[in-house]
Amino acid sequence: MFDFSIVEKNLKDKGYEVKVYETLKEAADYLDSVIDQTTVGIGGSGTVKESGLYERLGAHNEVVWHWMQQPADDARVRAMNTDVYLTSVNALAETGEMVSIDGCGNRVASMLFGHRKVYYLIGRNKLEKTYDEAVWRARNIASPKRAQQMGRKTPCAVNADKCYDCKSPERVCHGMVTLWEPMMGMEAEILLIDEDLGL
DSSP, X not given: OOOOHHHHHHHHHTTOEEEEESSHHHHHHXXXXXXXXXXXXXXXXXXXXXXXXXXXXXXXXXXXXTTTSSSHHHHHHHHTTXXXXXXOOSEEETTSOEEEEESSSHHHHHHHSXXXXXXXXXXXXXXXXXXXXXXXXXXXXXXXXXXXXXXXXXXXXXXXXXXXXXXXXXXXXOEEXXXXXXXXXXXXXXXXXXXXOOO
């Protein structure tokens, strides 16, 4: 199994609740067992999509996700007003900082305020040694892949190699947020998963 011990310790020292799973299915089983009869918002996340949690949690919760419900802008707003929020990050430093880039801002806003609890599902491919490397990964790996996925005509999507800090109207990265610790007044639980997940 992948050695998450250093980042797990650093995250716990920062005040996060942390669990480690071998598979995404195990992590999804856990979340399906503890999230019940409540409202759940989901941020744009390939990892969450792969987990099947939208369907599973929808059987016994009210779940809102702009990837699955229209109009998307309305779903984004409704998801920000739920008790629980599920998402991932673009990169996680071994030192414990989590880095996320967003286009509309709904996902990073929900990491910062408004929910009773946020769960982060993070695959081993998101882990980097340092904060600077985590920022580099978010900008030069995750964001270009997302732009490609969305069919954008940005330099990063066309060349699939790095961030060009472009001025394209199709740019998908408008803001970046770093979480150093859990936000005050909001529980945060991190699920580290020994699989390559999402972007």
